[in-house]
Amino acid sequence: MTPPKTLTPSTVTEHVIAILAASAQTPYIGEPVSQLEHSLQCAQQALNASSPSADDETIVATLLHDIGQFAPEDELEGAVRDMDSGSGSVGRYSHDKLGARYLQCLGFPEKVCTLVGEHVNAKRYLCGVDPTYFEKLSEASKESLGFQGGPMDSEERRIYEEALGSDVVKDVVRIRKWDDGGKVVGTEAQGLERYHSLIMKVLKIDDRNEVEE
Ligand code: FE
Numbered sequence: 715m716t717p718p719k720t721l722t723p724s725t726v727t728e729h730v731i732a733i734l735a736a737s738a739q740t741p742y743i744g745e746p747v748s749q750l751e752h753s754l755q756c757a758q759q760a761l762n763a764s765s766p767s768a769d770d771e772t773i774v775a776t777l778l779h780d781i782g783q784f785a786p787e788d789e790l791e792g793a794v795r796d797m798d799s800g801s802g803s804v805g806r807y808s809h810d811k812l813g814a815r816y817l818q819c820l821g822f823p824e825k826v827c828t829l830v831g832e833h834v835n836a837k838r839y840l841c842g843v844d845p846t847y848f849e850k851l852s853e854a855s856k857e858s859l860g861f862q863g864g865p866m867d868s869e870e871r872r873i874y875e876e877a878l879g880s881d882v883v884k885d886v887v888r889i890r891k892w893d894d895g896g897k898v899v900g901t902e903a904q905g906l907e908r909y910h911s912l913i914m915k916v917l918k919i920d921d922r923n924e925v926e927e
């Protein structure tokens with residue numbers, strides 16, 4: 715798989731769809747479905763959502779939320795290097811943050827990147843809000859919570875809500891629940907072709923130009 719030399723909505727769409735297609739071969743560690751099945755099952759729930767329905771960016775973010783888990787390693791590393799050049803330090807990123815940075819480098823709008831980058835924190839948030847939520851998690855997801863920082867306490871949640879804004883928190887919490895519900899063998903979900911035009915459309919949304927110098 716070769717990354718696009720020129721980033722246009724069309725080249726980037728083809729590329730992320732190729733990455734997703736290849737993730738049919740990637741197991742979802744600790745879960746009974748492949749990474750591709752998981753992404754499609756999650757995105758299907760976003761498509762089916764009503765009252766309120768999910769907007770295009772939220773649907774695309776749901777489809778791509780785990781891309782930091784299975785995108786080619788050299789591309790992920792490249793994205794982090796590019797983002798950090800000049801700041802002096804290259805830290806280690808978990809798959810949520812890595813995916814968000816990667817999508818940002820590919821030109822995805824800020825909302826998509828934020829939602830992808832926050833889907834792990836949303837689990838910590840939800841476990842803090844509702845202790846029974848923890849019980850509903852898969853065994854693998856319960857296990858990873860510990861090294862993801864554990865449930866957020868009330869002060870952490872307050873800071874989190876303030877930093878993200880309540881609308882983004884609502885969206886990221888929904889993605890989190892779709893994420894949890896997208897691990898069931900045999901669940902019907904539409905294929906990748908359903909998302910081609912949606913990804914193209916989202917890539918044309920340009921809210922990335924508000925750079926303060
Ligand atoms: Fe996931």
